[in-house]
Amino acid sequence: MADITTGALRRTLNLARPDDVYNAIVDAHRDLDDEQCRAFDARLILLLANHIGDEDVLCEALAAARQTLEDA
Amino acid sequence: MSSYTYRRYEYRKPAELDGASERRPVVIVGAGMAGPTLALALAQRGVASVILDEDDTVSLGSRSICQAKHSLEIWDRFGVASRMVEKGITWEQGELYLHDKPVFRFNLQPEPGHKFPAFVNLQQYYVEEYLYERCLAEPLVEMRFRNKVVGITPGGEGVAVDVETPDGRYTLAADWLVACDGVRSTVRHLMDLPYPGEVFHDRFLIADIRLLSELPKERRFWFYPPFHPTNSVLLHRQADNVLRVDFQLGRDADPEEEKKPENIDRRLRQMFGPEARWEHEWTSVYTFTCRMMERFVHDRVIFAGDAAHVVSPFGARGGNAAIADVDNLAWKLAMVLRKTAPVALLDSYCSERRAAAEENILNSTRSTDFITPRFPASRAFRDATLSLARDFPFARAMINSGRLSVPTGQRGSPLDTPDGDADWSRGPAPGCAMLDAPIGREAGSWLIDRLGPGFTVLAFAETDMSLGDLPSGVARVCITGDGLARQRYDGRPGTTYLIRPDRYVAARWRRFDGAAIAAAVRRATGNG
Numbered sequence: 001m002a003d004i005t006t007g008a009l010r011r012t013l014n015l016a017r018p019d020d021v022y023n024a025i026v027d028a029h030r031d032l033d034d035e036q037c038r039a040f041d042a043r044l045i046l047l048l049a050n051h052i053g054d055e056d057v058l059c060e061a062l063a064a065a066r067q068t069l070e071d072a
Numbered sequence: 073m074s075s076y077t078y079r080r081y082e083y084r085k086p087a088e089l090d091g092a093s094e095r096r097p098v099v100i101v102g103a104g105m106a107g108p109t110l111a112l113a114l115a116q117r118g119v120a121s122v123i124l125d126e127d128d129t130v131s132l133g134s135r136s137i138c139q140a141k142h143s144l145e146i147w148d149r150f151g152v153a154s155r156m157v158e159k160g161i162t163w164e165q166g167e168l169y170l171h172d173k174p175v176f177r178f179n180l181q182p183e184p185g186h187k188f189p190a191f192v193n194l195q196q197y198y199v200e201e202y203l204y205e206r207c208l209a210e211p212l213v214e215m216r217f218r219n220k221v222v223g224i225t226p227g228g229e230g231v232a233v234d235v236e237t238p239d240g241r242y243t244l245a246a247d248w249l250v251a252c253d254g255v256r257s258t259v260r261h262l263m264d265l266p267y268p269g270e271v272f273h274d275r276f277l278i279a280d281i282r283l284l285s286e287l288p289k290e291r292r293f294w295f296y297p298p299f300h301p302t303n304s305v306l307l308h309r310q311a312d313n314v315l316r317v318d319f320q321l322g323r324d325a326d327p328e329e330e331k332k333p334e335n336i337d338r339r340l341r342q343m344f345g346p347e348a349r350w351e352h353e354w355t356s357v358y359t360f361t362c363r364m365m366e367r368f369v370h371d372r373v374i375f376a377g378d379a380a381h382v383v384s385p386f387g388a389r390g391g392n393a394a395i396a397d398v399d400n401l402a403w404k405l406a407m408v409l410r411k412t413a414p415v416a417l418l419d420s421y422c423s424e425r426r427a428a429a430e431e432n433i434l435n436s437t438r439s440t441d442f443i444t445p446r447f448p449a450s451r452a453f454r455d456a457t458l459s460l461a462r463d464f465p466f467a468r469a470m471i472n473s474g475r476l477s478v479p480t481g482q483r484g485s486p487l488d489t490p491d492g493d494a495d496w497s498r499g500p501a502p503g504c505a506m507l508d509a510p511i512g513r514e515a516g517s518w519l520i521d522r523l524g525p526g527f528t529v530l531a532f533a534e535t536d537m538s539l540g541d542l543p544s545g546v547a548r549v550c551i552t553g554d555g556l557a558r559q560r561y562d563g564r565p566g567t568t569y570l571i572r573p574d575r576y577v578a579a580r581w582r583r584f585d586g587a588a589i590a591a592a593v594r595r596a597t598g599n600g
Binding site for chain 1: 448449452453455456457459460464466467470
């Protein structure tokens, strides 16, 4: 991973209650099958992307998500 | 089957078959929309041309229908655009449906103050008919119907064209040959030039029907409608109460089965209800490709329109790009023929129009990917966008059912003089198309009507002023007062634009400077 001080995407904690947010995301997927999960995630990503509104942040997040997937 | 009467244009025995051997400055292959437009644009600059077409009538069936503002502005210079606007359907509103419910309405004509609307829907056969009539009345244009090109012999200083007619074969010598002969270009095949690109596998069914009752003037786009639940349907209205219904069939559809009249009628019946009555005009099942030639200029043979590049139909970028191609080419070719510009000026035709074709392919491929998603996640995001659109306006902007065809930018062309002044808040930068605006106090007085056939200097001033010495052949337009033109051009007094003959901005300055204008004209004509 690149130096955490560079770039537009925040890499350090930005949530007051990280456990609650994590579990809220997971719980929202409960009882959905794979296809429904994909549909749900697509809606969520689009809503958040528009809210963030910063193309640099989004592109960096997309690259980071893909990179960590390939590293795994 | 068709409500349009295809008249036959008269074939005449070419003079070459009786021994004539006059060398022609320009031979144009193909009498579609681009060929006649090029011939008229050349004629306005005093250049004679011959158009060869293997057929003797206009375009058959359902082809280009959305004639964009930029094309209308070009045709207006030959006096045929107002006829197209009158005959065609001017549309602004569109509505998008998901399943059986309207999601939102859109307006494609947000800005008043232009001579021409953003689009007119008019069948290609009418466009060609009006262009043919104009060409047949133009002494510098000779249209040769039933003249089929069967051989091309390129040479360093010209090209020899072998032509087959009902009376036999002849050879035509030309300084330049322009191939406007469509996606299956005979000239390209004869020269054995590759046409690389991408093939799309989704099938679409076009049904042009004449509805025997009045319809709203809007475009409609359905995703997963009850009458075609697995795919999308697009509806366009055209002249003569003709509707184009475009059904997405998917990859595995059987074209022969889908084309059967009873199958089409069954879909249309579900779509328009039990009371509707219609007649069929045209039916076809199509797939499409996106392709572009490596080079558009091969010595003395030049390719334009679908012969040089082709896109999917979403976004009306085929016909309109072809018209922009020939408008870009005409003034350059005329200057090269008059020897007021070097042959190398034509390199800029290739680089500028290739850049435009790339932009058009990018835009139409994005629309295609939205309409026919190519992998499961792509479909998931497309469907998510559709389902968010009703309650979340941001998602409406992401629905890509074909973006409005606007003139493509050609930023970075070597013909353009980059901005020297840094304080531009708006206005078309060098490489962008000029913008129309109402000017003067009278209604119906438009900036585009004031431009010359060559370069034009557009100057903004407090009071009308004579603009010092301009290079020969450069027209001048001086704009005073606080109108829309001043807003659109960020035109505080002193602001000066140099507009190219194809109505793109070549340079701009914050103060009038005759020497800078002369230098920019030299640069824009390859004489820099």
